[in-house]
Amino acid sequence: MGGVDIGSMKIGSDMTKPFDLRFIEAMIPLQEGCIKMAQEGLSNAQHEEITIFATNTISSQ
Numbered sequence: 001m002g003g004v005d006i007g008s009m010k011i012g013s014d015m016t017k018p019f020d021l022r023f024i025e026a027m028i029p030l031q032e033g034c035i036k037m038a039q040e041g042l043s044n045a046q047h048e049e050i051t052i053f054a055t056n057t058i059s060s061q
Helices: 019-044 048-060
Strands: none
Touching: 019 048
């Protein structure tokens, strides 16, 4: 199983951009990383609870 890099969990400090835009820009890679991790969980999980969790994570993201 490979690792998943979700990058920095920081909101950008470029004050020329509105906070809401900086927030969304920071959240997109985080959510993409969540989906990738959940896909790995779905493919490799040995317990039904993890499979259910991964499925729900993918559908909610």
